[in-house]
Amino acid sequence: ADQEIAWIYCGDKIDPIHEKYIKEWEGRNPGWKVLPEVVGWAQCQDKATTLAAAGTPVAMAYVGSRTLKEFAENDLIVPVPMTEVEKKSYYPNIVDTVTFGGTQWGVPIAFSTKALYWNKDLFKQAGLDPETPPKTWAEEVAFAKQIKEKTGVAGYGLPAKTFDNTMHQFMHWVYTNNGKVIDGDKIVMDSPEVLAALQAYKDIVPYSVEGATAYEQNEIRAIFLDGKAGMIQSGSGAAALLKDTKIDWGIAPLPLGPSAKGEGTLLITDSLAIFKDTGVEEKAIEFAKFITSPGPQGEYELQGGAGLTPLRPSPKVDEFVKADPAWKPLIDGIGYGGPEPLFTDYKGFQNAMIEMVQSVVTGKAEPADALKKAAGELEQYK
Amino acid sequence: MSVRRSTLILAWTLLLPAVLYVTVIVAYPLVDTFILSFTDASLKKTTNWVGAGNYEKIFNGTFAEVIIRTFVWTAFSVAIKMIIGTFGAAMLNAAVPGRALFRVLTMPPWIVPMAIGIFMWGWMYNGQFGMISGLLQNWGLIDGPVAFLAHGSTAFWATIVTDVWIGVPMVTLYMLASMQAVPQDLYEAAWTDGAGRFYRFRRITLPLLVPAMITMSMLSLIATFNSFDIIWILTQGGPNGDTTTMIIDTYRTAIGSKKYGEGAARAVLICIFLSIFCIAYFRVTHRLASEEHR
Amino acid sequence: MGQLNLDGVRKFYGTYEVLKSIQLEVKNGEFVVFVGPSGCGKSTLLRMIAGLDETTAGDILIDGKRVNDLPPVKRGIAMVFQSYALYPHMTVFENIAFPLRVEKMPEDKLKAKVEHAARILHLEQRLEQKPGMLSGGQRQRVAIGRAIVREPKIFLFDEPLSNLDAALRADMRIELAKLHRQLKATMIYVTHDQVEAMTMADRIVVLNAGRIAQTGAPLELYHKPANMFVAGFIGHPRMNFLPVTCKGVSDAGVEVDYRGERATIPVEPRDGIVGGTLTLGVRPEHIHTVPGDLTLTITPSVIERLGAHTVAYASLGGEGENYCAMLPGTVSLRTDEQVRTGIKAADCHLFDENGIAFERRVEMTDIDAALFNPAAA
Amino acid sequence: MGQLNLDGVRKFYGTYEVLKSIQLEVKNGEFVVFVGPSGCGKSTLLRMIAGLDETTAGDILIDGKRVNDLPPVKRGIAMVFQSYALYPHMTVFENIAFPLRVEKMPEDKLKAKVEHAARILHLEQRLEQKPGMLSGGQRQRVAIGRAIVREPKIFLFDEPLSNLDAALRADMRIELAKLHRQLKATMIYVTHDQVEAMTMADRIVVLNAGRIAQTGAPLELYHKPANMFVAGFIGHPRMNFLPVTCKGVSDAGVEVDYRGERATIPVEPRDGIVGGTLTLGVRPEHIHTVPGDLTLTITPSVIERLGAHTVAYASLGGEGENYCAMLPGTVSLRTDEQVRTGIKAADCHLFDENGIAFERRVEMTDIDAALFNPAAA
Amino acid sequence: MSQPTMIHRYRWYELVGIYAGILLFLTFILAPFVEGFLVSLKPLALLFSSPYRFWPENGSLAAYRTMWVSVPGFARYIFNSFFISTIITVAVLLLVVPSAYAFARFKFRGSSALLAAFLAVNMFSGAVLLIPLFRLMRSFGVLNTYFAMIVPGVAFLIPSAIWLLRTYMMRIPRELDEAAFVDGASHVYTLRRVILPIAMPGIAVVAITTFIGSYAQQFIFALTFNSKTEYMPLPIGLYAYFGRQEVVWNELMAASFVGIAPAVIVIFFLQRYLVSGLTAGAVKQ
Numbered sequence A: 001a002d003q004e005i006a007w008i009y010c011g012d013k014i015d016p017i018h019e020k021y022i023k024e025w026e027g028r029n030p031g032w033k034v035l036p037e038v039v040g041w042a043q044c045q046d047k048a049t050t051l052a053a054a055g056t057p058v059a060m061a062y063v064g065s066r067t068l069k070e071f072a073e074n075d076l077i078v079p080v081p082m083t084e085v086e087k088k089s090y091y092p093n094i095v096d097t098v099t100f101g102g103t104q105w106g107v108p109i110a111f112s113t114k115a116l117y118w119n120k121d122l123f124k125q126a127g128l129d130p131e132t133p134p135k136t137w138a139e140e141v142a143f144a145k146q147i148k149e150k151t152g153v154a155g156y157g158l159p160a161k162t163f164d165n166t167m168h169q170f171m172h173w174v175y176t177n178n179g180k181v182i183d184g185d186k187i188v189m190d191s192p193e194v195l196a197a198l199q200a201y202k203d204i205v206p207y208s209v210e211g212a213t214a215y216e217q218n219e220i221r222a223i224f225l226d227g228k229a230g231m232i233q234s235g236s237g238a239a240a241l242l243k244d245t246k247i248d249w250g251i252a253p254l255p256l257g258p259s260a261k262g263e264g265t266l267l268i269t270d271s272l273a274i275f276k277d278t279g280v281e282e283k284a285i286e287f288a289k290f291i292t293s294p295g296p297q298g299e300y301e302l303q304g305g306a307g308l309t310p311l312r313p314s315p316k317v318d319e320f321v322k323a324d325p326a327w328k329p330l331i332d333g334i335g336y337g338g339p340e341p342l343f344t345d346y347k348g349f350q351n352a353m354i355e356m357v358q359s360v361v362t363g364k365a366e367p368a369d370a371l372k373k374a375a376g377e378l379e380q381y382k
Numbered sequence B: 001m002s003v004r005r006s007t008l009i010l011a012w013t014l015l016l017p018a019v020l021y022v023t024v025i026v027a028y029p030l031v032d033t034f035i036l037s038f039t040d041a042s043l044k045k046t047t048n049w050v051g052a053g054n055y056e057k058i059f060n061g062t063f064a065e066v067i068i069r070t071f072v073w074t075a076f077s078v079a080i081k082m083i084i085g086t087f088g089a090a091m092l093n094a095a096v097p098g099r100a101l102f103r104v105l106t107m108p109p110w111i112v113p114m115a116i117g118i119f120m121w122g123w124m125y126n127g128q129f130g131m132i133s134g135l136l137q138n139w140g141l142i143d144g145p146v147a148f149l150a151h152g153s154t155a156f157w158a159t160i161v162t163d164v165w166i167g168v169p170m171v172t173l174y175m176l177a178s179m180q181a182v183p184q185d186l187y188e189a190a191w192t193d194g195a196g197r198f199y200r201f202r203r204i205t206l207p208l209l210v211p212a213m214i215t216m217s218m219l220s221l222i223a224t225f226n227s228f229d230i231i232w233i234l235t236q237g238g239p240n241g242d243t244t245t246m247i248i249d250t251y252r253t254a255i256g257s258k259k260y261g262e263g264a265a266r267a268v269l270i271c272i273f274l275s276i277f278c279i280a281y282f283r284v285t286h287r288l289a290s291e292e293h294r
Numbered sequence C, D: 001m002g003q004l005n006l007d008g009v010r011k012f013y014g015t016y017e018v019l020k021s022i023q024l025e026v027k028n029g030e031f032v033v034f035v036g037p038s039g040c041g042k043s044t045l046l047r048m049i050a051g052l053d054e055t056t057a058g059d060i061l062i063d064g065k066r067v068n069d070l071p072p073v074k075r076g077i078a079m080v081f082q083s084y085a086l087y088p089h090m091t092v093f094e095n096i097a098f099p100l101r102v103e104k105m106p107e108d109k110l111k112a113k114v115e116h117a118a119r120i121l122h123l124e125q126r127l128e129q130k131p132g133m134l135s136g137g138q139r140q141r142v143a144i145g146r147a148i149v150r151e152p153k154i155f156l157f158d159e160p161l162s163n164l165d166a167a168l169r170a171d172m173r174i175e176l177a178k179l180h181r182q183l184k185a186t187m188i189y190v191t192h193d194q195v196e197a198m199t200m201a202d203r204i205v206v207l208n209a210g211r212i213a214q215t216g217a218p219l220e221l222y223h224k225p226a227n228m229f230v231a232g233f234i235g236h237p238r239m240n241f242l243p244v245t246c247k248g249v250s251d252a253g254v255e256v257d258y259r260g261e262r263a264t265i266p267v268e269p270r271d272g273i274v275g276g277t278l279t280l281g282v283r284p285e286h287i288h289t290v291p292g293d294l295t296l297t298i299t300p301s302v303i304e305r306l307g308a309h310t311v312a313y314a315s316l317g318g319e320g321e322n323y324c325a326m327l328p329g330t331v332s333l334r335t336d337e338q339v340r341t342g343i344k345a346a347d348c349h350l351f352d353e354n355g356i357a358f359e360r361r362v363e364m365t366d367i368d369a370a371l372f373n374p375a376a377a
Numbered sequence E: 001m002s003q004p005t006m007i008h009r010y011r012w013y014e015l016v017g018i019y020a021g022i023l024l025f026l027t028f029i030l031a032p033f034v035e036g037f038l039v040s041l042k043p044l045a046l047l048f049s050s051p052y053r054f055w056p057e058n059g060s061l062a063a064y065r066t067m068w069v070s071v072p073g074f075a076r077y078i079f080n081s082f083f084i085s086t087i088i089t090v091a092v093l094l095l096v097v098p099s100a101y102a103f104a105r106f107k108f109r110g111s112s113a114l115l116a117a118f119l120a121v122n123m124f125s126g127a128v129l130l131i132p133l134f135r136l137m138r139s140f141g142v143l144n145t146y147f148a149m150i151v152p153g154v155a156f157l158i159p160s161a162i163w164l165l166r167t168y169m170m171r172i173p174r175e176l177d178e179a180a181f182v183d184g185a186s187h188v189y190t191l192r193r194v195i196l197p198i199a200m201p202g203i204a205v206v207a208i209t210t211f212i213g214s215y216a217q218q219f220i221f222a223l224t225f226n227s228k229t230e231y232m233p234l235p236i237g238l239y240a241y242f243g244r245q246e247v248v249w250n251e252l253m254a255a256s257f258v259g260i261a262p263a264v265i266v267i268f269f270l271q272r273y274l275v276s277g278l279t280a281g282a283v284k285q
């Protein structure tokens, strides 16, 4: 009978483009079948992990790249080394998100970066120049304050819910201030750069949407779309959605912190991980590389609205950006981006970061103390 | 073969299928969990025996706080469920037109998939678009939007309210059934003696419901102690861990961080606490039963 | 105080008429018993008096005041339920004190009252117990205690003894009678046990299918039942009924014929009955094994020997008519052996074809002068 | 077939001994009634015979075969429960047919049997109804029908009439007696109602606290109770007991003194009783309003007029001893007015300080020769 | 009770009080459904808009139509839920009826301990036992079949079913068993011909509660032990409305209402049964 490659596919249904290429690949590899199992976003990663932990891994799963180290350290996945040519094809820094211990452990399939969106109408109402976005944190805070005080509407949308995105959002601030969480094997988070980011959080909260800890990025985005926040930091999806609203908006690179050496952003990728001991590892790697190869991937990521940022530069992408300049800040940031920190217990890391952010946002702790405490906790998760 | 022997054999024959089934499906994994709690099982392929290490770790951490929070959360939730459920049952017990419909209308929270009910509450709690904050603003009771899940204290109560909402139909139904079991002539006797409706409720209905209340509190306590989906979907234990209960912590440790050993130890602790409640419950009902006649 | 009038009281359940225009007057201090077969509407009537059930038509007056629309407590009545309706979670003390707590009586006065009631009912030792630990008779007394403390004008009892066993029932009967004399309150008592009715009542109200069949003092009902229903209902074993033909009337009474046996029954005659079929009623205890005015030879099919009495059952003729005789305990009798029995004409009752009794010429004052002034008994 | 022996049967619940070495023989075709106060162990004994409860010690033999370890169906018994235990979801037909269905009897034979039973019990019209629609008496007959179809050697009844009202109870008593004669099966019947025991039994077994107090024909127990327990238990109203002093013995009997009144009771005397305290027993029905061998003046406190009889209750002396007299219905009597009552010495019973009766010199064959051969009654 | 007796006569202010109380109570119970329903009426674009307006402007029932299109398998999910719940209910009844009978009728050493042990099963939420359970399911080879959801579902619904049915059966007079026993009926025959028919109202209650329990609440087992879309039950099916970036809230809510409708209808017709069946069971303990 046919040999099968089971694939845990996150989402509600298989993207038609993926469906098309699965067919194509199966056609080229007789005797092989790809069996995608569609699992909702909220559970797909846990499901892949549970299956692996129980000893019946799927061949391939869609996972956040930040989990790769954990899987690798626990000997659950196989490395997926890239050739130099393959590495080169990606935007800079992207391969780093799946690299650990000198080799690659997954194939990037989805990628997102963030940019600053602002509401020109609100800027106008607040007496700000609607065409001038903030360039620095100080400006960002000041603008937010002015919007809040002049219009009564929140100047900024800060997501700080107990959710992975809260950590991501904060990492953007860290990376726009030249900060670092971990350097090799050393926790270096307790630094002035990171402290400044946390302090900026504290400063902007009073002018942000009430109850930051109740919202994650999509909820904050919805508030922005409703015209109830002056600025947000968001991915490409917001641009697509904004087009359907009456809001006059703009998009710019993320504002920078005092210690910034240039633009920056957090590079978040999702990858296809190939699980060990399924007997079809070789073929799964082959398929994974096929489905993420420039052709299929390019078609997939540029559909728009999905909130993805292209992984690789290509003429098509350039065309795309020309047609829609909103993409420019999203793609430009990649060059200065840093990967998600890789931890053995990334959930532990994530929880510690969330806790730190929330304690500052809710005023429960002073930034310096919160940072020190979190840095200490991180030791056990690396 | 004596009569007693044969009935014993029969009793066990009748019980065997269910006992076997539950043993295989529940007891076996349970023992597995218990053993796991003494190991450092994780995603790693190898596991080592760590003795009571996991338990020590639990008590060296912030778990004490979690335990206390769990108890407070559970106590409030169960108490409010009982109060609202009994109140609802009393209302639905009144012989007024339409009560059959009203009774049906109390059941949806029980029928709807729990996650959906929680999503709906999530909507209600939303500060910007939700019903509660919205209506309160419209009525001028609050100034700006209030995100109920954003603040430690409101999130704590919001999760309790949702838990209450899910548990109330069962409590109401059970209390209603118990109320209908109170002999009508007791009410008539009291009425003849001049006792008003409220007085009758306070002096007759309520005391007679005590055994049913204890039973229901117990069942509801077990469910509440293990209440997971509500907190997980609404707040994931946040903000600042202010809604992290034992079961959330257990899930986060075991499934989130894949520390199966430590998670199992937490699960075992939950079982121990619940067992203590159960034993207390059986004691109390036993005493009640012997206190009343027979 | 304590006087009750029912004026044309009717009760419908849907279209079904349970009580059909009841007319009754109960004097203050009287002990009135409602009897009747199961389902005749006794409880319904009592509950209407209590105010627990609605009155469809007619008026209920207590001390001359229309109370139809008053709640029970405002009517000045107290009710003892068949099931006692004791509160299982309260002590005996609290059960008895309940009505006083409702009216917020001060603690010391309340205590005195409850203890007084407990003394009357011999419950002093039980005050701290819960009803579940009491015997049937004790529970019954607690229920009465709860009624007493309110000092109602009228006590209502719905078959209060029917849950007790025979011996206890006999004891409680006597205690209730004593209580009545002690409290001198009006009491209305429902039962379907005619022994209870006979022994306790000043006056019995016999109900049949929603109507009052007869009202009167116990012995009046026994000696002068107004109709066959009452005649059959009162007295145990029940009265024997024999179909007779009227042969003539005279000053001495009505002459009847039963299978050739003739006798003149001393009752007030009526016109136009000669030649018609009447019913002769004879109580089992008035049948003797010596010849009488009317002599019947019977073959007992069942003989019950109770020691004090011997009850013989026989069938007269093929119609399956049962004939029952209560004879002295010492009588020598065997089943399936013929025996001659005699009846005195003066002991007989006579009913027309509608079951209405002919007035008997029996002087009740011979038995007890108090009978015609029951309240003084 | 149908003969039962209990040989030293004992029953413990835990350490509590409910039945203490019961020795009893029941002849084929006999109607034996177990009576006794509540809790004396009647039901337990019956259930042990049925095989529902285990026997702690001793043997139960049916037709000479030890059945201790046999299930009920193999013992050839059928049982009628106090609650009837009718299956509410089955028709009367199916209820009666149940035992036959269990033994998989062919449909036509089954139908014939059920219809036969229904005819005997006058249930032909009810076969298609459910028990919920039947009256108490009808339900009772269905329960009996279910027992009849099995054609058991022994019928067991546990208070089958206690849920019925008085009138129905009287009717059913007679029907049961007839049924017994018709089926000629052994019947064992438990009741705490002594009227039922007296009227139905060939032989009564009086149980008291787990022991047999006396076994005998009904009138034997009435006239010659072996002890005070039986004397008080049999007869209604219960026997009056008076403390007397023994003044001497003679051939004529025992001379006793009650407050100065002397009489010689015709009983078999015993040695060493002179000067001691004995108990004199007098049944209420043996007290008359004419002077007798023993004459007492009483003041009735309660008078119950039942029509056929008048029962007077009085207290003798300060000890609260109750004295009860059953007088004719026509007697003229008032409460709180003194009346002289007389008792014949021949009617009296005498008990020693242990409550054991002195043998009375009464010739029972005067009453009924069959009494000493109960099975033939 | 064809006619209210006097004690059930309410004065106007009592009526007002009672209806106010019911209103208050039902407001609490139903508010989220009102919110959910309003959400289902609003076009996705209008969902997130403030200030809050109770009545949806240009609301429409469109979501109730599009939900079938955007998740084509939804009818199948409802069917699966029905199917799985039916099997679970039958299996639970088959296991529970004999045990409840045994618990109600026989007292033997350890019987109350065993009963307590059954109750204790309620103490372990499936989440805690997930991984050992998964291994077990795998060794049974039932992963990715309907049985993957049925087998654990049954186990966790047994305890409360036993508890309920036992109390109900304890109220059936013991004499009925004894009478059948005296007539030679075996225990199985008695159970089948006598106890079962009489316990029907109690069994109905157990069946309803079990059905609802499995219809709406089986989530985690379905998620973990089954990978086949065609076997997924309703709760999982509802998650299909969670897109990659966007939750299709209006369709999700519409689908929830459609999905629970069958169960609501069942409850509506059986509510009298439910309360009275519980009444009988509730009296003692």
Ligand SMILES: Nc1ncnc2c1ncn2[C@@H]1O[C@H](COP(=O)(O)OP(=O)(O)OP(=O)(O)O)[C@@H](O)[C@H]1O
Binding pocket: C013, C018, C036, C037, C038, C039, C040, C041, C042, C043, C044, C045, C192, E001, E002, E003
């Ligand atoms: N709520 C009711 N609805 C309809 N009919 C009723 C109701 N209550 C009583 N009845 C009917 O009214 C009649 C009289 O009932 P009631 O209870 O007064 O009888 P009873 O004389 O007290 O009988 P018993 O001696 O059995 O207690 C009966 O036929 C009964 O069926």
Ligand SMILES: Nc1ncnc2c1ncn2[C@@H]1O[C@H](COP(=O)(O)OP(=O)(O)OP(=O)(O)O)[C@@H](O)[C@H]1O
Binding pocket: D013, D018, D036, D037, D038, D039, D040, D041, D042, D043, D044, D045, D192
């Ligand atoms: N299962 C049991 N466990 C312990 N004691 C019991 C049990 N069943 C009966 N008894 C006790 O045995 C004694 C005899 O009970 P039994 O039911 O035989 O009495 P009875 O003579 O039938 O009384 P009644 O007339 O009230 O039916 C009682 O004291 C009772 O408490």
Ligand SMILES: [Mg+2]
Binding pocket: C042, C043, C044
């Ligand atoms: Mg009645």
Ligand SMILES: [Mg+2]
Binding pocket: D042, D043, D044
């Ligand atoms: Mg008994």
